[in-house]
Amino acid sequence: MAAEAVSRRLAEAVRELSGAWYGRHMAAAERAIRTRLPLVDLVVEVRDARAPASSAFQPLHRRTPLEPDGRRVVVLNKADLADPSETELLVVVQRWMAYMKKQRSCPWVAAVNSHNRESIKELLNVVRSRIREIKHGKNDCTGTVLLVGIPNVGKSAIVNAMHQIGRIGAAEKGKLKHAIVSSHPGETRDIIGYKVASHPNIYVLDTPGVLSPRFVNEDSGPRLALIGAIKDSLLEEYDIAQFLLAIVNSREEYRKWENLNQVGDNTSCGNSITSRSHNNKRQYASDHTQDFIVRTVRQMLSETISSFKGDLGEVDEFKRLISYQLVSLQEAFKVSTEPSEDMCKPVAMKLLNLYRTGRLGHYTLEHVPDVRQQVIS
Numbered sequence: 001m002a003a004e005a006v007s008r009r010l011a012e013a014v015r016e017l018s019g020a021w022y023g024r025h026m027a028a029a030e031r032a033i034r035t036r037l038p039l040v041d042l043v044v045e046v047r048d049a050r051a052p053a054s055s056a057f058q059p060l061h062r063r064t065p066l067e068p069d070g071r072r073v074v075v076l077n078k079a080d081l082a083d084p085s086e087t088e089l090l091v092v093v094q095r096w097m098a099y100m101k102k103q104r105s106c107p108w109v110a111a112v113n114s115h116n117r118e119s120i121k122e123l124l125n126v127v128r129s130r131i132r133e134i135k136h137g138k139n140d141c142t143g144t145v146l147l148v149g150i151p152n153v154g155k156s157a158i159v160n161a162m163h164q165i166g167r168i169g170a171a172e173k174g175k176l177k178h179a180i181v182s183s184h185p186g187e188t189r190d191i192i193g194y195k196v197a198s199h200p201n202i203y204v205l206d207t208p209g210v211l212s213p214r215f216v217n218e219d220s221g222p223r224l225a226l227i228g229a230i231k232d233s234l235l236e237e238y239d240i241a242q243f244l245l246a247i248v249n250s251r252e253e254y255r256k257w258e259n260l261n262q263v264g265d266n267t268s269c270g271n272s273i274t275s276r277s278h279n280n281k282r283q284y285a286s287d288h289t290q291d292f293i294v295r296t297v298r299q300m301l302s303e304t305i306s307s308f309k310g311d312l313g314e315v316d317e318f319k320r321l322i323s324y325q326l327v328s329l330q331e332a333f334k335v336s337t338e339p340s341e342d343m344c345k346p347v348a349m350k351l352l353n354l355y356r357t358g359r360l361g362h363y364t365l366e367h368v369p370d371v372r373q374q375v376i377s
């Protein structure tokens with residue numbers, strides 16, 4: 001309840017923006033994507049594994065979808081940042097639903113980490129086999145794939161990885177292109193094609209991120225702000241950081257940070273989505289415990305939650321803890337500013353950066369039972 005109150009405040013701030021993120025450029029991109037939808041063989045919809053429902057690409061769902069051909073693959077990217085057990089469960093549930101329905105209209109769902117070679121290879125295999133199916137097994141054909149999604153979900157990172165890993169000829173390797181990857185949303189401005197495979201030839205079109213001005217769900221705004229799909233500059237970073245702390249304080253992850261100084265961090269989750277099935281050392285993500293700042297921040301958060309004497313079920317008490325944590329974090333981050341300057345902003349930005357790069361643990365913001373109905377239909 002108390003955490004929800006913090007979330008509601010951010011939801012209001014997002015609502016007050018009235019879709020300010022949806023500018024002329026995004027509207028033009030949406031039109032261009034719609035024009036291409038009927039022309040391509042396959043659509044790969046990229047979502048954020050931490051918010052699989054809120055990060056759905058609305059333009060696909062508002063109009064007659066691509067089904068019943070089932071020419072859609074849903075990629076839950078940034079699986080390394082989500083709670084691995086929740087992502088795996090969602091993928092399994094979704095695949096079962098597809099199997100039970102025995103319809104090709106259910107999209108194939110894959111959890112991916114675009115920084116992980118094996119993960120991208122698996123995705124390439126799925127795309128390749130889908131294209132072969134659609135082209136009736138012909139190897140000498142050409143397939144086109146439209147990669148769509150909201151801003152900052154990692155479309156360009158995926159296309160770069162597929163382009164580099166895809167089995168294209170040595171001569172073609174010299175012509176490798178690079179899509180712009182950035183931690184800020186809205187960097188991709190044009191639709192650009194990349195060859196990712198031969199026999200059959202497969203071209204993937206990377207598209208600009210499009211986030212609809214209105215969300216289906218009231219709770220989506222804060223989640224989309226936290227995962228970085230909405231430009232931080234449109235909101236107060238401090239509000240987003242408070243929402244993040246509300247989540248951290250409500251989950252159990254901090255308990256693993258209690259004894260950081262004594263025995264080292266035993267929170268190593270690795271990248272269990274992709275690492276479980278492969279024995280490649282490089283697939284294990286760092287748990288960042290060698291990073292002094294990360295350790296200090298985790299420890300500080302753990303201590304402040306454990307030692308808090310107030311009632312965390314009470315909204316005011318819960319907010320008091322968050323305010324206290326944000327002040328304590330100034331020291332942990334070694335933020336020093338002039339007395340006249342606002343210390344909150346740099347602290348909030350640093351905290352968000354830790355979360356968005358997976359250094360503050362693995363949090364899925366939407367749980368499987370809640371999203372199953374709406375998530376991947």
Ligand SMILES: Nc1nc2c(ncn2[C@@H]2O[C@H](COP(=O)(O)OP(=O)(O)OP(=O)(O)O)[C@@H](O)[C@H]2O)c(=O)[nH]1
Pocket residue numbers: 077078079080081112113114115149150151152153154155156157158180181182183184185186187188189207208209210356357358
């Ligand atoms: N941890 C992690 N970070 C990722 C992953 N994929 C992408 N990123 C990061 O997410 C940020 C956004 O990636 P982009 O590829 O630029 O996202 P995009 O969807 O093309 O963004 P737009 O240009 O806004 O449409 C970058 O900082 C990437 O490094 C992933 O699987 N895991």
